[in-house]
Amino acid sequence: MEYILIVVLIVLIIWVYQKLNRKIQILEQKISDLSKSNVNIGKPEQPFIEGINSEISPNDKIDVEKAVISTAEESPEEKKDWLNPLFDFIKQNVLTIIGIFTLVLGIGYFVKYAIDKNWIGENARMSIGFLAGFSIIIIAHFIRKSYSTFSSIIMGGGIAVLYFTTTIAFREYHLFTQNTAFVITCAITLFSIFLSYRYNSETLIIFSLFGGFLAPLMISTGQSNYIFLFTYLSLLNIGMLITVYLKNWKSVGWIAFIFTAIYLYFWTIQKTDLASIIFYIITYIIFYAFALQNYFKTNLLSKLDILMLVLINFSSIIGLVYIFSILRYEPLSIFPLSFALINMFFAFREYQNKKFERNYSVFAGIGISLLTLAVALQFKTHLITSVWAIEASLLLYIWKKTNHSIFKVFFYLLFPLVILSQMMTWTEYINSEKHLFIILNPVFLTSLVVIASCFFNLILLKKESKEKSETEFFENVFKVLCFGVIYLSILFELIYQLSSLHYVIILTYSFLYSIVFTSFLLLLKKKLSISEDLENLLIYGLLLLFAAHISTSQIVNAVISKEIRLSFYWVHLIYLIPLIYLIIKLIPQSEFLKQKIGYLLISLVCTLSVSFELYRIYIFSNDTTYKNIIQLQEHFSILYIPIIWAILSFISIFVGLTKNIPQLNKIGFGLLGITILKLYLYDVWQMDNVSRIIAFIILGIILLLSSFMFQKFKNMLKNLVEKNENSIDENI
Known part of the structure; x- marks a missing residue:
């Protein structure tokens, strides 16, 4: 009975799909007809344009053309959010993505159910998995012309089924060795890349790349063979680089960079090995070339290219310098100096061409930042804090030069990490086993790098106008953080010394x-x-x-x-x-x-x-x-404090009246009231006769002078008001 219901349900789904598909095709045809009929709407006639051109002078025409070109160049770059295409893709294809994911899970649960019922053996299970994967790919192949994006996602799901089938066959059933499993996963990756080229599908190659980078994890046995792993990843990244240069699929490079960085950092932390330096350098060269793809073609750097240049330089520096410091190799500055020379070469190239705009600023900024970092590391500053502080300043500098808000966003994300890293650096004052030299110690030298970065950032963020900007709150918070870091850095060094x-x-x-x-x-x-x-x-x-x-x-x-x-x-x-x-x-x-x-x-x-x-x-x-300090304290409190407070109240009232500041008058009389209450309620009962007489005489004189002065100024104000009123009456 259950099987009959499943068959009926499948038939109903196919019938509903056919009906909906037919209606969609009718709507598409109507839209196409409307587009053809309205193709000329909004187009000005040629005589009208010629009439306008005849009334414009040649110089004005050039200005207008420049304005139009600049607007056309700026609007896609500045006004369009760089995340919009991604969000649009997800919104338009979310059901497809969820659907293929659900289908893969459904196949998995079906296979599990069949296994639990002992319907199929281990070899049959693997065969069903491969058959299901290839079946999905074949279905996607036949619908690719009408629904290219949909078919790419479906095909990616089929490739995922192949990957998971290979993983389960190796890890759970041990149907073949690790080398065989690795060869199969590589073959699946190559097959998926071939399909990507065949169908010109960026979506499909993203699936392929995910599979390629996850394959080592799928067939891992826990025995780390990092040389083999990164040889494979380097070859995969070279293939990625070729793909990007041929097809201009930028997303492929970013995915590869994220996976490669995770693998490299994991290797560096788990097993700090000198051999990993070779793969860091290979990775640096590959992704530096990836960042320069547009630069070699159009001689321009896009905002994402610039971001990649920043990330690959500083992420490589962190790993390489960490390895050198753990293995106690010198000098630590060799890597930032080497990378600085590469960036300065491109800056010099721009300088020779007399192009001092975006490209020159980026290369020069990265080069100078790396040189600064080299000096800082040579003085044994803390690696992460110094790198992040300089990188944050570089991002802010690039934002100022390119006006791309993405760099400012990354700066605001990175700067809190600089603060946290600096706080960790300060703990060295407590944990240090030996005494640190004054100023010339790693902790304070690191603080100096952060202080210099804060000053540089404050200069860059200095407002050019008095108008309040939308980001004023964030800028004020940033300033408070900068001032706080500078203040605490010097304070902790002072307290420690x-x-x-x-x-x-x-x-x-x-x-x-x-x-x-x-x-x-x-x-x-x-x-x-x-x-x-x-x-x-x-x-x-x-x-x-x-x-x-x-x-x-x-x-x-x-x-x-x-x-x-x-x-x-x-x-x-x-x-x-x-x-x-x-x-x-x-x-x-x-x-x-x-x-x-x-x-x-x-x-x-x-x-x-x-x-x-x-x-x-x-x-x-x-x-x-x-022995006598308590007696002296009581004597001063009883005899001198009332006199001091009375004099201060007199001064406050005097300044308040002369400067016409009512608040000072109130404060003076308030202090005088406190003094009188203190005198009569406490002091007078603690004094000897001589002190009591002196206190009363001095306080009495001060009170009389204050009263006389108040009355005098009151009369002066009254006479001034009457004089003004008389002069007004005479004028009338």
């Missing part, structure tokens, strides 16, 4: 460096194209650094315990220089003071600075020991 000193010295120098670094960023905000939001963020960070440095310093305890010298206190006070410059110069030029919290934060930092530094000077000026 000072690690043997007292923690107070380490903390002080770290805070001072952080303050100076942030101040320089604000000082160079125009040259670095720092946006207003980022500038405000830096000011917030700088004020936080000031507050932390002032309030958390343990320099008093360290000096009293004679762990550090008193002279180091002058180093601690260096922060006053950027603080004064920030208040007088930087902040007034920014939009920071327009925020409600701006004046409050600045006043808080100034109050902390004056209070803590006068406290430290007071402690150092007395004969201080651990």
Whole structure:
């Protein structure tokens, strides 16, 4: 009964297919007739064109022709997304792809079911697999003229069945040896390539290439014979290269590059062998020639050709230098220097032809990047971090020269990897078994490469106009990451080199460096194209650094315990220089003071600075020991702090009135209120009589002066308003 239902279902499917196929053919005929009838629509008549041409001067005609040609050249390259053809192909053929995949699975399940029921033996199973594969290929052959893409996918499915049949016959049933299985897979690959040429099908050769690169995995026994494997892959890549030059099928080269890189890197990591260098060089030559295919024909480099040049140069460098470093061969710079010479040769060729456009920029950029990498590696920098940092800058440089957004996308994808790799590099400060030299150590030299890359990238990304771009958010994030990497690279080196000193010295120098670094960023905000939001963020960070440095310093305890010298206190006070410059110069030029919290934060930092530094000077000026330091601290807090705060509040009110800044008036009166509350609620009950009298007298005088000054300015403002009103009345 089940077999009858299957037969009926197959007959119904064939009948429905025939009906649909007939309707599709009728629609195609109607579309063809409509196309022929409307072929001349939209075409201007020749007399009209001649009339226009007669009214245009010869120079204008040349300009118009250039404009038309430039538009025709730019529009396909710039406006059309390079991924659109791939997405269109998938959308149009997704059912076909799913269908052939399902069919292959169906055949597999049928064979498995037959095996479970013991209907067929091992040889019969293999025969069914080969028969099914060839049957699918034959069916695809007969429908190729009407449905070329559909037939190519169907034929690819048939080839996949042949590959899987060979794999199962070898691995599961052991019907033939590994050498025989390899010969069969090679024969299937050659057969599929022949069919690709025969039917001029790029889709089919992609299936063939997948099969060719997966064949070694299908017949692998776990015993790695890398020499044999890469000899086979090199021959396969040479065939790919010939195919690309004859048919211009670029997708074939990219698939081959991805598979080859995976195999090479796996070999390099599993078994670092000197013989692999030969295959790295062969692979480099093959794919460098692949990237130059259009260049040799049209003397132009497309965006994907440029990307391949970048990838093959730097991916080869990573593998080759890694092998040399593991096997302890020298010099590491020999490979980047050699590859740099190859690229500089093509740059010199462009220079001789006086073509200083895209091609020259690409070859020269790659050559200079490789020379830079050679110098970096000679100083024993970390391989991956240095390669990725220089490669990221190169991608950004090529984007600037070619204006192809694909390079900017790859840059934004690669730069986070540079950050992660740099973070791994910093761990060497902790894991290093021997002490690292100052600056001239692999970790910091690697950091210098990344810092140079960051500066170069910031220069390239500097905006040429003040208009906000669509990618402003990403550019701001990128700038923050760059500043963060530069800051942390120097900070970690500083902390590592000072690690043997007292923690107070380490903390002080770290805070001072952080303050100076942030101040320089604000000082160079125009040259670095720092946006207003980022500038405000830096000011917030700088004020936080000031507050932390002032309030958390343990320099008093360290000096009293004679762990550090008193002279180091002058180093601690260096922060006053950027603080004064920030208040007088930087902040007034920014939009920071327009925020409600701006004046409050600045006043808080100034109050902390004056209070803590006068406290430290007071402690150092007395004969201080651990026995009397608590008594001195209480005396300063009770007697001097109210006076200091009262004076600061007086200054704040005075500046607020003279400069007409209401926020400072509020801050001054607020600080004065806190001082009075502190005095009456706590200090007065802790003082002796003499101190109490002195504090009340000084505070009273300050309060009277503040009140008098406020009243005076109030009267001045009142008189000024009345005078203006009288002058208006007289004019009326």
